[in-house]
Amino acid sequence: MAPLRPRISLLVTDLDNTLWDWFHMWHSSFSAMLEHLSEMSGVPSSVLEGEMREVHRRHGTTEYSLLLDELPSLRSECAGLRPLEVFDAAVHTLNHVRKRSIHLYRGVESALTEVRRRGVPIVAYTESIAYWTEWRIRETGLDGVVDVLYSSPDHDFPEGVTPEDLRRYPPQEYGLVETVHRHTPQGRLKPDPAILGAIVDEYSKDPEDVVYIGDSLMKDVAMAQEIGVHDVHARYGVSQDREGYELLRRVSHWSTEDIERERRLARRPVVVPTWTARECFSEVLDMFEFQG
Ligand SMILES: [Mg+2]
The missing domain is CATH 1.10.150 (DNA polymerase; domain 1)
Incomplete structure (x- = not known):
């Protein structure tokens, strides 16, 4: 049984399908x-x-x-x-x-604001690439609400092409103003307990003072459990059974093994989350006592 309202002084969150509906947008x-x-x-x-x-x-x-x-x-x-x-x-x-089609899920903005009001830093950790993650953070108004963002670096470009070549708008339309953006090493995808562990260490926290929330049992919950931080499954964000998910399987960069593993886990979950947010992100406010 999950312990009663553990005290939390660092919130680490996944982004896609945890704070916003990436799948719908995509x-x-x-x-x-x-x-x-x-x-x-x-x-x-x-x-x-x-x-x-x-x-x-x-x-x-x-x-x-x-x-x-x-x-x-x-x-x-x-x-x-x-x-x-x-x-x-x-x-x-x-x-x-x-x-x-990019929107925060219901209750996300008010919950994050409340966590910050209690003096608890918010760190986002995504394996999505830098450029599009920054775009989503800006579009959803989270620049400055998230303290630090960890994302994959941008994809490579053909020789002679730079990211600036693709830009159609003035420079102030790009990048983040307040949120600090750090890149994870190229090619390091979730689950990567070493990266989550490094985030916890950077804030000099003990794992039991940290909560991590994400929509993927395989990539998020299992990773959190491996390093011993409190894990929350964002079940409201699960999209594998949704109409159109097959298109994502057909065109995505995932390997055949990744897709098979995800299918197996969906049929017979071997990862059991300690906490589950069923309807919305803000349920974490009832699970934990956030105090910086
Ligand atoms: Mg996700």
Whole structure:
């Protein structure tokens, strides 16, 4: 049985599908872009999906900004021009729907504000890449609410291309103003207990003074349990059974083993969370006594 209201002086949280519905944002924008792209190019979606998966795997992310330029069937349609330019309308669809569909889950903002009011620092730890994580933090108003963000660095770029080349807006539209952003080493994905342990050490906390919350039993809860911090499963964010999740499996950078492991765990959970937030993030306020 879980202990009664442990005292917590550091909150570490996952981001995607814990603070906001990444899957909804990704699926609505990506599927709209895919449909538009297939219409414009005449290349069937199934062909594009297979090629997208290859590119995502090559770059280790499902949020690769130069995706269209590296799809063989689009390149052959473009006769030497850049697919990103030729199919700009589909990219516009992606950006438009993405911006419209990113929101914090209900109760997240007020709960984080309350945790901070009690003097407890908030650290975010995600394996998503730097650029899109910063974008989501800005769009959801969490710049400055999260004290420190740990994310994967940005994906690699082809020779001669820099991240600045992709920018369409003035510099102040990029980066974070108040939240400190640190990068985890390239290629280190969750579960990575050593990284979570290093975060706890950096704040000179004992594991029992720390809570970690995330939506993945495999990546988040198991990792927290391994280093002995309090674990909370954000069950409201689980999306593996949702409509459209198969599209993510088909085009994501995940290895076949990752996908199989996730399926096995969904059928027969071997990771049992100590605490579960069933409906919303703010349930953590009832589970723990936050005090800095
Ligand atoms: Mg997550």
